[in-house]
Amino acid sequence: MLKVENVSKVFNSKRGTAKPLEKVSLDIKRGEFICLLGPSGCGKSTLLNIIAGLEKASEGEVYLRDKRVEGTGVDRVVMFQESGLFPWLNVMGNVEFGMKIAGVPKEEREEKALRYLKMVHLSKFKDAYIHELSGGMRQRVALARALTLDSDVLLMDEPFAALDSQTKSLLQQELQKIWWETKKTIIFVTHNVEEAVLLADRVIVMSANPGKIKRDIKIELSRPRKLESVDLTYVASEVMKVLKEEVEKVASREFDNDWNIEKDSILYSPDSDMGAGL
Numbered sequence: 554m555l556k557v558e559n560v561s562k563v564f565n566s567k568r569g570t571a572k573p574l575e576k577v578s579l580d581i582k583r584g585e586f587i588c589l590l591g592p593s594g595c596g597k598s599t600l601l602n603i604i605a606g607l608e609k610a611s612e613g614e615v616y617l618r619d620k621r622v623e624g625t626g627v628d629r630v631v632m633f634q635e636s637g638l639f640p641w642l643n644v645m646g647n648v649e650f651g652m653k654i655a656g657v658p659k660e661e662r663e664e665k666a667l668r669y670l671k672m673v674h675l676s677k678f679k680d681a682y683i684h685e686l687s688g689g690m691r692q693r694v695a696l697a698r699a700l701t702l703d704s705d706v707l708l709m710d711e712p713f714a715a716l717d718s719q720t721k722s723l724l725q726q727e728l729q730k731i732w733w734e735t736k737k738t739i740i741f742v743t744h745n746v747e748e749a750v751l752l753a754d755r756v757i758v759m760s761a762n763p764g765k766i767k768r769d770i771k772i773e774l775s776r777p778r779k780l781e782s783v784d785l786t787y788v789a790s791e792v793m794k795v796l797k798e799e800v801e802k803v804a805s806r807e808f809d810n811d812w813n814i815e816k817d818s819i820l821y822s823p824d825s826d827m828g829a830g831l
């Protein structure tokens with residue numbers, strides 16, 4: 554359904570040339586949940602932005618249902634780490650915003666906004682303003698807004714990275730359920746190994762400099778999945794082994810020589826944000 558074909562990206566700036574992606578190819582089926590996992594700077598966001606049509610590939614193409622992606626479109630909705638909500642609109646106003654731009658009639662807009670606010674368990678807060686909401690609630694409003702647009706593909710760039718771990722865990726459970734109910738194709742960028750294994754049908758582990766696909770790992774755990782399950786912890790530790798090499802590569806470039814991944818148990822733990830902020 555979604556095909557990334559030999560996509561490369563080069564950025565030229567005053568500081569020189571960066572090549573975050575080199576000949577990346579990916580075939581994603583309708584309804585699949587894909588997590589892009591990799592150390593900082595390996596090109597995850599660049600790849601997501603190219604799929605979204607926010608960036609142009611230097612080489613290669615992206616096809617959605619055999620149609621070449623030429624720019625942004627309502628068939629691919631993006632959600633970022635920051636909710637991007639409008640502070641001058643209330644929750645309903647924010648959720649309805651995209652539909653209003655798309656010319657959806659008022660009654661239909663309201664019905665849909667309420668339906669999706671219920672799905673993220675926030676209908677009680679429909680009249681609240683954004684400053685009255687916690688970070689987790691804001692991301693749920695952003696998710697409801699994204700869902701109203703009825704896109705087949707939802708692109709999520711570390712949407713829960715800025716949240717505390719309990720809120721993050723609630724939203725991960727909610728997203729699993731919403732994905733199951735809506736059958737959307739989701740591409741989700743994360744640093745977090747456990748998050749990737751919890752959510753994904755396939756975890757795409759990327760390597761850095763230049764960004765390439767190192768491994769495409771099918772996660773065959775039954776759903777709904779729980780972070781604390783023994784099976785999930787085992788699979789996460791296997792995925793961690795694949796990622797470890799990449800994180801070491803990035804760290805050896807950016808850390809002092811006395812740094813060691815085995816000693817640094819925080820980075821080596823599967824529930825850590827592997828390589829985040831390196």
Ligand SMILES: Nc1ncnc2c1ncn2[C@@H]1O[C@H](COP(=O)(O)OP(=O)(O)OP(=O)(O)O)[C@@H](O)[C@H]1O
Nearest residue numbers: 564566571573592593594595596597598599600830
């Ligand atoms: N607009 C840009 N101009 C120049 N270089 C860029 C630009 N955007 C990204 N890069 C570089 O491309 C590389 C990949 O960046 P990207 O944000 O895609 O990585 P990432 O894997 O998503 O990283 P992180 O996990 O830290 O968000 C980085 O080295 C980054 O500095």
